[in-house]
Amino acid sequence: MSYTVRSSEKLRKSGSEAETKALLYLMNFRMDSDKIYYFVVDFFNDLTGMDSMASKLWDMQSKGAHNVGPNAIGKELVTLFKNYMSELSFEAYILFVGSVTGSLRKDSSIDIFGRSNIKESAIELIKNGLVEEGKDKEYIDNDTLTEKNIDDFLDKVLIVVDNDKKPSEYVKAIIKNHPNIIPEEKILDAIFNEIRDKQAGKKNASSVENIVIETTDEALNYGRHLTNNEIRLMTLQRIINSNPLGKGIPASFVNIYNTWPPENQREMLEDCQRALCRALFNKNAADGFWRLFENTYRLIVEKPNDSVQNLFTMIRSIPDCVSRCPDFDVLSLKYFIAVVKDGIQG
Structure with a gap:
């Protein structure tokens, strides 16, 4: 197996908040969150969850954009599709977005959903957007943009809609079972900002574009990751101010x-x-x-x-x-x- 890093990008401020929310979603809001130890920044994708032995991966594309329509959703799925068609195997393919238009979901009250909650008319627009964007990206083999590949891929995609949740809500989830130690909102915001800044620092490190790895654990050699432990330590440190x-x-x-x-x-x-x-x-x-x-x-x-x-x-x-x-x-x-x-x- 070999994997070539393509489409890494510099962090934009508007994206950094969304990517930190995405990280905390992976860490705290999934049934399998306890299996995710590493959070690899801008290597396989905007964010990639990884277990402690680098044998399982969770692929995540994160965009802070709001009122995203089906065609734009399709365009945002390109990097996830690239990874789906690679030799790597991922536990999940997740698109994290700020908000979506009413033309996307069957049930707009559901913020975490797969294809079953997407309108059929929207599915066609998503496909069109994916194909259109895929043909513009040199790292996408146009031969892979087949109806079957795209259908199989969309069956596995999970969309997570943020809907303007406060950063503090994502931090609270770290210690959600212990309400007596949840600090005031300004401390929660400070914890979020510290995680965001650490994440941005990883992304703004030296370029990894076009690096080739043979095994997934090699991604950790480039220092573009945070760990569950680091984030828990940041949280505790802020709570006790030491x-x-x-x-x-x-x-x-x-x-x-x-x-x-x-x-x-x-x-x-x-x-x-x-x-x-x-x-x-x-x-x-x-x-x-x-x-x-x-x-x-x-x-x-x-x-x-x-x-x-x-x-x-x-x-x-x-x-x-x-x-x-x-x-x-x-x-x-x-x-x-x-x-x-x-x-x-x-």
């Missing part, structure tokens, strides 16, 4: 640290830091981590003058709170409490 993986000793932890034998202090501190890193990035216990964080955050706000030891005792007494986050032991959990406490209290 880098939870910083290398220093949290002030609230100094009393505990000073009780350790001096010859063991460095090693024990590093063990705590490694445990926190594992807990934050353990996708199999992600919900447990956010539940633990939610309860820790709540208790610190309610009892700002309590010591780390007192907070630890209270958290440990909450049923199933600690047990669902198996990467922590006693010392590393106290370290985590101190990190959150110092972050919240500035």
Whole structure:
């Protein structure tokens, strides 16, 4: 197998917001979102989801345009069609758009839909647009633009309509099961903007046009990707206004640290830091981590003058709170409490 990167493009501001929404859709709004680990920017397409071993791909074309009609939809599908006709196999082919005209959908209340919700008259216009645009693109083999290929492709396409959802709504989905730690909208917007800027930085890196890869994992060699872990870390960092993986000793932890034998202090501190890193990035216990964080955050706000030891005792007494986050032991959990406490209290 070989794949040649074609049609990469520089990021436009209008597109960057839509592409970040598309990324967060892949990360949080699909039944298979938990399988997506990497988000590869402007390589196979505007955005490509990839599992942790680069064996599964989710192909996404993202456009921030509004009131997109069927013919324009067809034109926007060209890169997805190119990938459909390539030797690669994708789990999904997704077009993310701002809004669509009334001539497209049978049921306009459905914002995530496939061919079954597209009017027959619109299907013909989509085909026309795809063929017209495909013939203009040198990276599309005109021989592939057959009725059968296009029909088979359209059976697999999913259209996602944003309909002007706020950026904050997409960020909330990262921690949607834990409403007590969802911050105010300006913090959610700041998280979104940070993800957007990181994504833009990946896209504006050195050109990958015409690069040939033999295996999908080679796409990661070019550094044009974000990970689930990075995005979770950005979110947590903004909520507590501190880098939870910083290398220093949290002030609230100094009393505990000073009780350790001096010859063991460095090693024990590093063990705590490694445990926190594992807990934050353990996708199999992600919900447990956010539940633990939610309860820790709540208790610190309610009892700002309590010591780390007192907070630890209270958290440990909450049923199933600690047990669902198996990467922590006693010392590393106290370290985590101190990190959150110092972050919240500035």
